[in-house]
Amino acid sequence: MDYLLGLINNAVGNEQAARLLFVGAIGLSALLAAVTLVMLIQGLQDPVQRRLSLLKRGHGELAHGEPPPSNLQLMLEQVGQRFSSAEEGKVSATRTLLTHAGYRSPSAPQVYWAVRLLLPLLLIGVAFLGLPLIPKLSLLVGVLLVGSAAAVGWLLPAIYVDKRKQARMGRLRAAFPDALDLMVVCVESGLALPQAMERVAEEMTVSQPELAEELALVNVEIRAGIPSTEALKHLADRTGLEDVQGLVSLLAQSIRFGTSVADTLRIYAEEFRDRRTQAAEEMAAKIGTKLVFPLIFCLWPSFFLVAIGPVIIGILRTFGKL
Known part of the structure:
Protein backbone atom coordinates (compact mmCIF):
# COMPACT_ATOMS: atom_id res chain seq x y z
CA MET A 1 0.00 0.00 0.00
CA ASP A 46 -31.51 -18.10 -9.86
CA PRO A 47 -33.03 -21.03 -11.85
CA VAL A 48 -35.15 -18.64 -13.93
CA GLN A 49 -32.12 -16.64 -15.05
CA ARG A 50 -30.22 -19.82 -15.76
CA ARG A 51 -33.09 -21.16 -17.87
CA LEU A 52 -33.29 -17.87 -19.78
CA SER A 53 -29.55 -17.99 -20.42
CA LEU A 54 -29.89 -21.51 -21.79
CA LEU A 55 -32.71 -20.45 -24.08
CA LYS A 56 -30.75 -17.43 -25.35
CA ARG A 57 -27.74 -19.56 -26.22
CA GLY A 58 -29.86 -22.10 -28.10
CA HIS A 59 -29.92 -24.84 -25.46
CA GLY A 60 -33.60 -24.96 -24.64
CA GLU A 61 -33.39 -28.73 -24.94
CA LEU A 62 -30.05 -30.38 -24.40
CA ALA A 63 -29.10 -33.25 -26.65
CA HIS A 64 -28.94 -36.74 -25.23
CA GLY A 65 -25.67 -37.20 -23.38
CA GLU A 66 -24.65 -33.55 -23.74
CA PRO A 67 -23.51 -32.09 -20.39
CA PRO A 68 -25.22 -28.87 -19.32
CA PRO A 69 -23.10 -25.71 -19.49
CA SER A 70 -21.31 -24.72 -16.32
CA ASN A 71 -21.90 -21.50 -14.43
CA LEU A 72 -18.51 -20.22 -15.53
CA GLN A 73 -19.38 -20.76 -19.18
CA LEU A 74 -22.72 -18.96 -18.78
CA MET A 75 -20.96 -16.08 -17.05
CA LEU A 76 -18.40 -15.77 -19.84
CA GLU A 77 -21.17 -15.82 -22.42
CA GLN A 78 -23.00 -13.00 -20.66
CA VAL A 79 -19.83 -10.92 -20.46
CA GLY A 80 -18.92 -11.50 -24.12
CA GLN A 81 -22.37 -10.79 -25.56
CA ARG A 82 -21.50 -7.09 -25.82
CA PHE A 83 -18.57 -7.81 -28.13
CA SER A 84 -20.01 -10.52 -30.37
CA SER A 85 -21.64 -9.73 -33.67
CA ALA A 86 -25.26 -8.63 -33.22
CA GLU A 87 -26.25 -9.02 -36.87
CA GLU A 88 -28.30 -12.15 -37.41
CA GLY A 89 -27.79 -14.17 -40.53
CA LYS A 90 -24.32 -12.76 -41.10
CA VAL A 91 -21.21 -14.74 -40.23
CA SER A 92 -18.69 -12.63 -38.39
CA ALA A 93 -14.94 -12.88 -38.76
CA THR A 94 -14.64 -14.08 -35.17
CA ARG A 95 -17.09 -16.93 -35.69
CA THR A 96 -15.28 -17.95 -38.89
CA LEU A 97 -11.96 -17.97 -37.06
CA LEU A 98 -13.36 -20.05 -34.20
CA THR A 99 -15.04 -22.45 -36.63
CA HIS A 100 -11.74 -23.01 -38.43
CA ALA A 101 -10.13 -23.62 -35.03
CA GLY A 102 -12.72 -26.28 -34.17
CA TYR A 103 -15.07 -24.27 -31.91
CA ARG A 104 -18.50 -24.61 -33.53
CA SER A 105 -20.61 -23.87 -30.46
CA PRO A 106 -23.13 -21.01 -30.89
CA SER A 107 -21.70 -19.38 -27.76
CA ALA A 108 -18.05 -19.63 -28.86
CA PRO A 109 -17.71 -15.94 -29.91
CA GLN A 110 -19.16 -14.75 -26.60
CA VAL A 111 -16.76 -16.91 -24.59
CA TYR A 112 -13.85 -15.84 -26.79
CA TRP A 113 -14.47 -12.13 -26.28
CA ALA A 114 -15.13 -12.61 -22.59
CA VAL A 115 -11.75 -14.29 -22.16
CA ARG A 116 -10.06 -11.52 -24.14
CA LEU A 117 -11.68 -8.97 -21.85
CA LEU A 118 -11.14 -10.64 -18.48
CA LEU A 119 -7.62 -11.98 -18.99
CA PRO A 120 -6.01 -8.50 -19.33
CA LEU A 121 -7.80 -7.39 -16.14
CA LEU A 122 -6.50 -10.47 -14.32
CA LEU A 123 -2.93 -9.92 -15.50
CA ILE A 124 -3.14 -6.22 -14.58
CA GLY A 125 -4.14 -7.23 -11.05
CA VAL A 126 -1.24 -9.69 -10.87
CA ALA A 127 1.12 -6.97 -12.13
CA PHE A 128 -0.07 -4.55 -9.45
CA LEU A 129 0.51 -7.19 -6.79
CA GLY A 130 4.01 -7.87 -8.12
CA LEU A 131 5.16 -4.25 -8.41
CA PRO A 132 6.08 -3.87 -4.71
CA LEU A 133 8.42 -6.86 -5.04
CA ILE A 134 10.63 -5.03 -7.56
CA PRO A 135 13.12 -2.70 -5.81
CA LYS A 136 13.74 0.86 -7.02
CA LEU A 137 10.96 0.80 -9.59
CA SER A 138 10.13 4.10 -11.24
CA LEU A 139 6.64 5.18 -12.21
CA LEU A 140 7.38 4.94 -15.95
CA VAL A 141 8.68 1.37 -15.67
CA GLY A 142 5.67 0.40 -13.56
CA VAL A 143 3.28 1.81 -16.14
CA LEU A 144 5.14 -0.05 -18.88
CA LEU A 145 4.91 -3.32 -16.95
CA VAL A 146 1.20 -2.91 -16.36
CA GLY A 147 0.65 -2.01 -20.02
CA SER A 148 2.67 -5.01 -21.12
CA ALA A 149 0.58 -7.28 -18.90
CA ALA A 150 -2.61 -5.88 -20.43
CA ALA A 151 -1.25 -6.33 -23.96
CA VAL A 152 -0.22 -9.93 -23.26
CA GLY A 153 -3.64 -10.70 -21.82
CA TRP A 154 -5.36 -9.22 -24.85
CA LEU A 155 -3.19 -10.93 -27.48
CA LEU A 156 -2.68 -14.33 -25.84
CA PRO A 157 -6.18 -15.76 -26.60
CA ALA A 158 -5.95 -14.59 -30.22
CA ILE A 159 -2.53 -16.21 -30.63
CA TYR A 160 -3.76 -19.45 -29.08
CA VAL A 161 -6.82 -19.62 -31.32
CA ASP A 162 -4.74 -18.84 -34.40
CA LYS A 163 -2.22 -21.57 -33.55
CA ARG A 164 -5.05 -24.03 -32.96
CA LYS A 165 -6.57 -23.03 -36.31
CA GLN A 166 -3.29 -23.59 -38.17
CA ALA A 167 -2.73 -26.96 -36.47
CA ARG A 168 -6.27 -28.14 -37.24
CA MET A 169 -6.08 -27.04 -40.87
CA GLY A 170 -2.75 -28.84 -41.18
CA ARG A 171 -4.23 -32.08 -39.86
CA LEU A 172 -7.21 -31.78 -42.20
CA ARG A 173 -4.93 -31.07 -45.15
CA ALA A 174 -2.80 -34.11 -44.35
CA ALA A 175 -5.84 -36.40 -44.01
CA PHE A 176 -7.63 -35.14 -47.11
CA PRO A 177 -5.76 -37.28 -49.73
CA ASP A 178 -6.51 -40.52 -47.90
CA ALA A 179 -10.17 -39.55 -47.67
CA LEU A 180 -10.24 -38.84 -51.41
CA ASP A 181 -8.77 -42.25 -52.24
CA LEU A 182 -11.32 -43.99 -50.02
CA MET A 183 -14.15 -41.98 -51.57
CA VAL A 184 -13.01 -42.98 -55.06
CA VAL A 185 -13.09 -46.66 -54.05
CA CYS A 186 -16.53 -46.30 -52.45
CA VAL A 187 -18.07 -44.41 -55.38
CA GLU A 188 -16.64 -46.85 -57.94
CA SER A 189 -18.09 -49.75 -55.96
CA GLY A 190 -21.61 -48.35 -56.46
CA LEU A 191 -22.24 -46.14 -53.43
CA ALA A 192 -23.75 -42.67 -53.81
CA LEU A 193 -21.80 -39.64 -52.65
CA PRO A 194 -23.53 -39.26 -49.23
CA GLN A 195 -23.15 -42.95 -48.45
CA ALA A 196 -19.53 -42.82 -49.59
CA MET A 197 -18.85 -39.92 -47.22
CA GLU A 198 -20.56 -41.78 -44.40
CA ARG A 199 -18.46 -44.90 -45.06
CA VAL A 200 -15.23 -42.88 -45.22
CA ALA A 201 -16.16 -41.10 -41.98
CA GLU A 202 -16.65 -44.47 -40.26
CA GLU A 203 -13.31 -45.77 -41.52
CA MET A 204 -11.37 -42.62 -40.50
CA THR A 205 -12.93 -42.13 -37.07
CA VAL A 206 -9.87 -43.47 -35.25
CA SER A 207 -7.05 -42.22 -37.47
CA GLN A 208 -8.46 -38.79 -38.42
CA PRO A 209 -11.36 -37.93 -36.10
CA GLU A 210 -11.61 -34.28 -37.16
CA LEU A 211 -12.05 -34.99 -40.87
CA ALA A 212 -14.37 -37.89 -40.06
CA GLU A 213 -16.53 -35.54 -38.00
CA GLU A 214 -16.69 -33.01 -40.83
CA LEU A 215 -17.70 -35.67 -43.37
CA ALA A 216 -20.30 -37.11 -41.01
CA LEU A 217 -21.73 -33.63 -40.52
CA VAL A 218 -22.09 -33.25 -44.30
CA ASN A 219 -24.03 -36.51 -44.42
CA VAL A 220 -26.26 -35.36 -41.54
CA GLU A 221 -27.05 -32.11 -43.35
CA ILE A 222 -27.94 -33.99 -46.55
CA ARG A 223 -30.25 -36.29 -44.58
CA ALA A 224 -31.88 -33.24 -43.00
CA GLY A 225 -32.91 -32.00 -46.44
CA ILE A 226 -30.11 -29.63 -47.34
CA PRO A 227 -29.01 -29.98 -51.00
CA SER A 228 -25.72 -31.73 -51.56
CA THR A 229 -24.09 -28.67 -53.09
CA GLU A 230 -25.03 -26.52 -50.08
CA ALA A 231 -23.80 -29.16 -47.62
CA LEU A 232 -20.48 -29.35 -49.48
CA LYS A 233 -20.17 -25.55 -49.41
CA HIS A 234 -20.72 -25.66 -45.67
CA LEU A 235 -17.89 -28.20 -45.47
CA ALA A 236 -15.57 -25.83 -47.34
CA ASP A 237 -16.58 -22.93 -45.06
CA ARG A 238 -15.98 -24.95 -41.89
CA THR A 239 -12.56 -26.22 -42.91
CA GLY A 240 -11.25 -23.09 -44.62
CA LEU A 241 -9.03 -25.13 -46.96
CA GLU A 242 -8.61 -24.09 -50.57
CA ASP A 243 -8.26 -27.73 -51.59
CA VAL A 244 -11.67 -28.55 -50.14
CA GLN A 245 -13.18 -25.52 -51.85
CA GLY A 246 -11.82 -26.72 -55.19
CA LEU A 247 -13.25 -30.19 -54.61
CA VAL A 248 -16.61 -28.70 -53.65
CA SER A 249 -16.71 -26.68 -56.88
CA LEU A 250 -15.89 -29.74 -58.98
CA LEU A 251 -18.45 -31.92 -57.21
CA ALA A 252 -21.11 -29.22 -57.53
CA GLN A 253 -20.51 -29.03 -61.27
CA SER A 254 -20.52 -32.82 -61.53
CA ILE A 255 -23.84 -33.08 -59.67
CA ARG A 256 -25.35 -30.24 -61.68
CA PHE A 257 -24.40 -31.54 -65.14
CA GLY A 258 -24.77 -35.23 -64.33
CA THR A 259 -21.17 -36.27 -65.02
CA SER A 260 -19.44 -39.13 -63.26
CA VAL A 261 -18.59 -38.35 -59.64
CA ALA A 262 -16.00 -41.14 -59.59
CA ASP A 263 -14.09 -39.61 -62.50
CA THR A 264 -14.22 -36.19 -60.82
CA LEU A 265 -12.87 -37.58 -57.56
CA ARG A 266 -10.14 -39.56 -59.32
CA ILE A 267 -8.94 -36.55 -61.34
CA TYR A 268 -8.95 -34.27 -58.31
CA ALA A 269 -7.16 -36.90 -56.22
CA GLU A 270 -4.37 -37.05 -58.81
CA GLU A 271 -4.17 -33.25 -58.96
CA PHE A 272 -4.12 -33.00 -55.20
CA ARG A 273 -1.40 -35.65 -54.97
CA ASP A 274 0.72 -33.71 -57.48
CA ARG A 275 0.10 -30.50 -55.56
CA ARG A 276 1.15 -32.15 -52.31
CA THR A 277 4.34 -33.39 -53.97
CA GLN A 278 5.11 -29.89 -55.24
CA ALA A 279 4.53 -28.45 -51.77
CA ALA A 280 6.91 -31.01 -50.28
CA GLU A 281 9.56 -30.18 -52.89
CA GLU A 282 9.13 -26.49 -52.16
CA MET A 283 9.59 -27.06 -48.44
CA ALA A 284 12.68 -29.18 -49.13
CA ALA A 285 14.15 -26.43 -51.34
CA LYS A 286 13.76 -23.91 -48.51
CA ILE A 287 15.76 -26.00 -46.05
CA GLY A 288 19.11 -24.74 -47.33
CA THR A 289 18.13 -21.11 -46.82
CA LYS A 290 16.67 -21.78 -43.41
CA LEU A 291 19.85 -23.54 -42.26
CA VAL A 292 21.96 -20.43 -42.91
CA PHE A 293 20.84 -18.70 -39.72
CA PRO A 294 21.46 -21.66 -37.34
CA LEU A 295 24.86 -22.14 -38.94
CA ILE A 296 25.81 -18.49 -38.51
CA PHE A 297 24.63 -18.08 -34.92
CA CYS A 298 25.26 -21.56 -33.51
CA LEU A 299 27.88 -23.54 -35.45
CA TRP A 300 30.28 -20.95 -36.83
CA PRO A 301 31.10 -19.24 -33.48
CA SER A 302 32.03 -22.61 -31.98
CA PHE A 303 34.10 -23.49 -35.06
CA PHE A 304 36.03 -20.21 -34.94
CA LEU A 305 36.54 -20.58 -31.20
CA VAL A 306 38.06 -24.06 -31.61
CA ALA A 307 40.07 -23.21 -34.76
CA ILE A 308 41.37 -19.73 -33.93
CA GLY A 309 41.20 -19.82 -30.13
CA PRO A 310 44.55 -21.64 -29.54
CA VAL A 311 46.30 -19.34 -32.03
CA ILE A 312 45.02 -16.25 -30.27
CA ILE A 313 46.08 -17.66 -26.86
CA GLY A 314 49.59 -18.39 -28.23
CA ILE A 315 49.89 -14.86 -29.65
CA LEU A 316 48.82 -13.32 -26.34
CA ARG A 317 51.36 -15.43 -24.43
CA THR A 318 54.13 -14.50 -26.85
CA PHE A 319 53.46 -10.76 -26.68
CA GLY A 320 52.87 -11.00 -22.95
CA LYS A 321 56.46 -12.19 -22.38
CA LEU A 322 57.77 -9.22 -24.33
Missing part, protein backbone atom coordinates in the same frame (compact mmCIF):
# COMPACT_ATOMS: atom_id res chain seq x y z
CA ASP A 2 2.75 2.42 0.94
CA TYR A 3 4.49 1.68 -2.34
CA LEU A 4 1.44 2.49 -4.44
CA LEU A 5 0.75 5.58 -2.35
CA GLY A 6 4.33 6.70 -2.95
CA LEU A 7 3.95 6.27 -6.70
CA ILE A 8 0.74 8.33 -6.72
CA ASN A 9 2.38 10.97 -4.53
CA ASN A 10 5.33 11.25 -6.93
CA ALA A 11 2.96 11.63 -9.87
CA VAL A 12 0.60 14.17 -8.23
CA GLY A 13 3.10 16.11 -6.12
CA ASN A 14 0.64 16.61 -3.24
CA GLU A 15 0.50 14.15 -0.39
CA GLN A 16 -3.06 14.96 0.68
CA ALA A 17 -4.42 14.72 -2.89
CA ALA A 18 -2.53 11.47 -3.36
CA ARG A 19 -4.15 10.00 -0.24
CA LEU A 20 -7.60 11.08 -1.41
CA LEU A 21 -7.05 9.55 -4.84
CA PHE A 22 -5.75 6.34 -3.31
CA VAL A 23 -8.69 5.99 -0.89
CA GLY A 24 -11.16 6.83 -3.67
CA ALA A 25 -9.65 4.23 -6.00
CA ILE A 26 -9.78 1.56 -3.29
CA GLY A 27 -13.39 2.44 -2.43
CA LEU A 28 -14.50 2.39 -6.06
CA SER A 29 -12.75 -0.92 -6.71
CA ALA A 30 -14.31 -2.51 -3.62
CA LEU A 31 -17.78 -1.23 -4.59
CA LEU A 32 -17.50 -2.53 -8.16
CA ALA A 33 -16.18 -5.89 -6.95
CA ALA A 34 -19.03 -6.25 -4.45
CA VAL A 35 -21.71 -5.30 -7.01
CA THR A 36 -20.23 -7.68 -9.58
CA LEU A 37 -20.06 -10.53 -7.07
CA VAL A 38 -23.66 -10.01 -5.96
CA MET A 39 -24.92 -9.88 -9.56
CA LEU A 40 -23.02 -13.02 -10.49
CA ILE A 41 -24.26 -14.94 -7.46
CA GLN A 42 -27.86 -13.93 -8.07
CA GLY A 43 -27.66 -14.62 -11.79
CA LEU A 44 -26.02 -18.02 -11.43
CA GLN A 45 -28.16 -19.28 -8.55
